[in-house]
Amino acid sequence: EIVTTQSPATLSVSPGERATLSCRASQSVRSNLAWYQQKPGQAPRLLIYGASTRATDVPARFSGSGSGTEFTLTISSLQSEDFAVYYCQQYNDWPRTFGQGTKVEMK
Amino acid sequence: EVQLVESGGGLAQPGGSLRLSCAASGFTFSTYEMDWVRQAPGKGLEWVSDISGSGNFIYYADSVKGRFTTFRDNAKNLVFLQMNSLRAEDTAVYYCARGFPVWIMGSGSYSHFDSWGQGTLVTVSS
Numbered sequence: 001e002i003v004t005t006q007s008p009a010t011l012s013v014s015p016g017e018r019a020t021l022s023c024r025a026s027q028s029v030r031s032n033l034a035w036y037q038q039k040p041g042q043a044p045r046l047l048i049y050g051a052s053t054r055a056t057d058v059p060a061r062f063s064g065s066g067s068g069t070e071f072t073l074t075i076s077s078l079q080s081e082d083f084a085v086y087y088c089q090q091y092n093d094w095p096r097t098f099g100q101g102t103k104v105e106m107k
Numbered sequence: 108e109v110q111l112v113e114s115g116g117g118l119a120q121p122g123g124s125l126r127l128s129c130a131a132s133g134f135t136f137s138t139y140e141m142d143w144v145r146q147a148p149g150k151g152l153e154w155v156s157d158i159s160g161s162g163n164f165i166y167y168a169d170s171v172k173g174r175f176t177t178f179r180d181n182a183k184n185l186v187f188l189q190m191n192s193l194r195a196e197d198t199a200v201y202y203c204a205r206g207f208p209v210w211i212m213g214s215g216s217y218s219h220f221d222s223w224g225q226g227t228l229v230t231v232s233s
Contacts, residue, residue: 001169030211087151095169098152098154
């Protein structure tokens with residue numbers, strides 16, 4: 001099983017600042033990695049797939065990078081609606097696996 | 108517009124059974140993989156199962172293999188998760204999600220989850 005590990009567990013950021021979230025896979029997943037955003041009481045929402053392609057209607061301040069085993073989600077200038085939990089997920093191999101999540105909270 | 112609506116959650120006793128349903132609309136259902144993902148209270152996301160568009164290929168997480176069965180009815184745009192031998196650790200919100208394929212030349216297709224239902228809560232307790 002491919003283990004996906006996210007860091008940090010919690011990120012404290014002020015509005016307008018940049019946030020950088022990391023995801024590491026225990027073996028190569030090529031570019032088959034997605035990022036999801038989840039707010040309390042809501043279903044996850046797809047942000048990024050293919051490691052770097054923004055999903056429909058996702059603002060340009062969200063960007064993804066990386067391939068193989070190291071991936072990054074960057075939020076260039078945090079807006080109030082961006083405070084949430086973010087999960088990475090590999091879909092290169094079975095079983096599909098999610099990271100444990102990074103909570104982005106207001107500083 | 109893609110819509111996924113789960114139903115069938117509720118309270119079950121340890122060792123009992125429940126069947127979840129996910130009703131899909133807004134897309135050609137039979138051409139998409141469908142997945143189940145769960146989230147225990149206060150915890151992260153856990154992938155549970157995937158079923159191909161035809162229903163011929165099905166994958167399970169080790170934690171549910173042998174206890175849960177996924178199947179679909181393409182005529183009715185429904186996907187199901189039959190959960191047997193339920194345990195307290197199966198308590199979670201269960202989401203169905205559509206697997207959207209991206210073809211990679213020389214490798215095949217790989218699907219991320221582009222649409223999610225609102226989830227249905229399953230509680231396993233005596």
